[in-house]
Amino acid sequence: MTKRRETKSFLPLTPAMFHILLALADGEKHGYAILKEVARRTDDKVRLSAGTLYGNLARLESAGLIAESDRRPEVVLDDERRRYYLLTEFGREVAVAEAERMEEALGQARAKKLFRKPKLA
């Protein structure tokens, strides 16, 4: 149904969206797992509520950035009500484009010496 629009038309992504895409980057997950993953990776700085999570999932899904997965983990582990979401190829492109956009912005900030104490690796 959804036409594949230009990747750029999605940029910039909202932080919630970006984090959801990131959470799905290493494999399909159900809603609560996404939420946990985002919280863990951001040290609880990005906390998604149920409403925000599913509102974003609905929009990402209808835009074709994520999709519902047919596969299910082992029956024992699975909860029937849970649906699993995966990152589509297009979703990956959008996430990459967003990351690049942020990287570019970061680079510019560094060039302007915005950070007082540049961290040296």
Added chain:
Amino acid sequence: MAKQTLPFSQRLFRALVRVLPFDFRTNYEGEMEGVFREQQREAEERGGVLGALKLWKETFVGIFTTAPREHWQILKSDCGYAFRMMQKNPGFTAVAILTLALGIGANTAIFSVVHSVLLQPLPYSQAQQLIFIRQQEKKLGIEDLSFSVKEIEDYRAQNRTLSGLVEYHAMSFTLFGHGDPERVRTGVVSANYFDLFGIQPLLGRTFLPEDDKLGAPPVLLLSYEYWKNNFGSDPGIVGKTFEMNDKVHTVVGVLPQVPQYPNENDVYMSTSACPFRSSKMHLEDRDMRMMKIFGRLKPGVTVAQASADAATIAAGLKVAYPKSYPENAGFTSAATPLQQDLTKDARPTLLLLLGAAAFVLLIACANVANLTLARMARRERELAVRSALGAGRSRILRQLLTESFLMAFAGGVLGLLLAYGSLTLLTDFVGRLTPRAREIRIDSEVLLFTLAAALGTSIIFGTLSAIFSRANLTSSLKDGSTGAGTGRQQNRVRSALIVCQIAFSFMLLIGAGLMMRSLFKMQQVNAGIVPERVLAMRTTFNWSKYTEADKTNLVVQKLLNRVKSEPGVLSAAISSRYPFEPEMITDGPESVSFQFQIEGRALESGQAPPVGTFAAVSPDYFKTLGIPLKGGRLLAETDGDKAPYVAVINEAAKRQFWPSEDPIGKRVSGDGGEHWVNIVGVVGDVREFGLDHAPAAEFYASQAQNAQPATLIVRTISEPRSMAQALTRAVHDVDPQTAVTHILTLEQARYESMASPRVTASLLGIFAGLALLIATAGIGGIMALMVSQRVREIGIRIALGARPASILQMVLGQGLLLAVLGIGIGIVGAMALAGLVKSLLFEVPPTDILTFSGVGLTLLTAAALASYLPARRAATVDPNVALRAD
């Protein structure tokens, strides 16, 4: 899944989730609950109560930010979908929008009038405090008696409820000193008149108490329009002088652009400047009534209290001056809100029209619902598929409501344009009923009304169609044919809607029919004159030149001789008024009524004196107007001002005062026996004050004995209007200082006198015509649909040997059955509403058999015609094609 086992937090969460759109919930509710439960467990483990509170806060914010976004998304997609559907069915869309536009447009137009005239307060400060006081002689049928100077003084001194009381009367004077002598409409008002209404002058000042003192220098105020049109808005106008009534008048101010009530005037003058108002006779005689009075209520006083106050004053006057207020005249006095008084003539008509417009809208709604249902029959599968794909019922209802609102909105916009276009016509019409017509406009409140009408309309027809289509959604997928099985119930609904349309159309047509019958009856009434080829022109002499009767008589005689010598003139007369004169139609017989006594008939104590209407006419008046002589003689040239006073009465006066004796030779006096007038003749009755007014008891006095030359009346050989210029010249030949205005043929005057019922009938007729059109199209539409749904059945019937004629009969019969049912309900409705139109009808009962049968027949014919095409199609169905059709 027993609900009571659910913990409170889960139930609260579920309740919260309900603000999200239905589809969203269906999709995610279960998962969201799961997620929330786990979050909650985790929060309690990690942060205790504080953690739980934080979670609730986040959950609230999350849901309330997601919900509007989701709803907006749905609205956008619904609108897009609705637009595509409307584009796909341009015919349906156009008919539906047009139908709604007519309905909404009619309502908007009438509402803009009702809003401006009946609902809006008058455009004066604290307008609800303004009242109109009227004296009445109830037992004589006089509802609105004017006030004399003496009476005004009494009311001013004795009232306890008013913070101010002012007087008003209108006159026409000739103004010199600005180009040609010009007749100006003059409002004569007391000091503080404009202060009472809260009107501040644009330039200069308004009238002060010292302007009212007898002998004060005459002063004028100009109306905004007169100042603008005649003096090019000259800012230096204040201080300029004009000559009027032989006196120099100084302009002291200009009024702002305000609606002028009770009449529109060119200029205003103070009471002391009016030669009539300041005459000894008016100042001293309690019975010389000419003025209207307005008051402003003291803060906190109600109209009822003011009315009681006025009645108390009237009761006191009755005791103090029994001669002026005879016991059995039923003299009293009452106050009404000014707004109510100014709109009393318009109210019943406007409410009737508003009702009619609402009927049209209801019919339009029913019709569009029907159209939608018919289209739904074709969309059933699409909707069923959507429903099978998971769209909930409320989702589909929402989609349908969006579609219907878009259509109603488009109809509303179009309707607004229609209303806007008809505004001039409406203003003109309402102008005959109330001075507030100038205020009619489409403002933000009217726009709001239109929007509400569109919204209400869409909810009515959208819900109607959704409810009736819903039942079929589940079954139509299983059904092989185009809804033949499920169609039956829908058809019943559609038939019911058609019956309603016909019933409402019937009622509207009855209303219009009655008004037209009434108008027709009115036109049939014998007015008592021969109005063809008669021209009336108001000729106003410069009064200051003709102060004495013989001077006036001389110039009148010269004028009549000069006019009669004009080629093409058959006869000419001069009079104080004439039949169907627009002012007389507006003001009614009371404006020219007088009390008199009959010689030899003493009044018992408390008995009211007889009342008649007075006109001063020259001898040829009767010949010129074609009024027949019934007994005695007409007025003659010999009835001059030195001769004994004479008068001719009409048959109504004879019936009323001398029912069983000959009035010829009887004498009456209008001034308490000082002068006696000899009745010399009886003439035919004339409906002077409108065709719907029974003739008043008229007394035609000799013009030469009561010099009041006001109007020249001329009977011509050919088209009278072509003579107007020559006649004006003739008048100016005799005296160039005479203003000639208000040139009107008697036929025009008669036509104008029926303007109000005619326009009411026309507007009702337009509404009824619209309703008939919509309802007829509805019958045609539903019959065509039924035939197309039953093609197979009809094919089988024909294959089994049914004759085409019997098929034709069957379909026609069904169409007519709907019409008969609708008419039946319509008859009951029309009977119930009879009381509403009764007051507007003339000599036609609201249940007039002729109208009812005529309207019934019209509707039946329309239904038969509308069903004929589909019936013929049914009769020509080819069974081979029909049975193969699916």
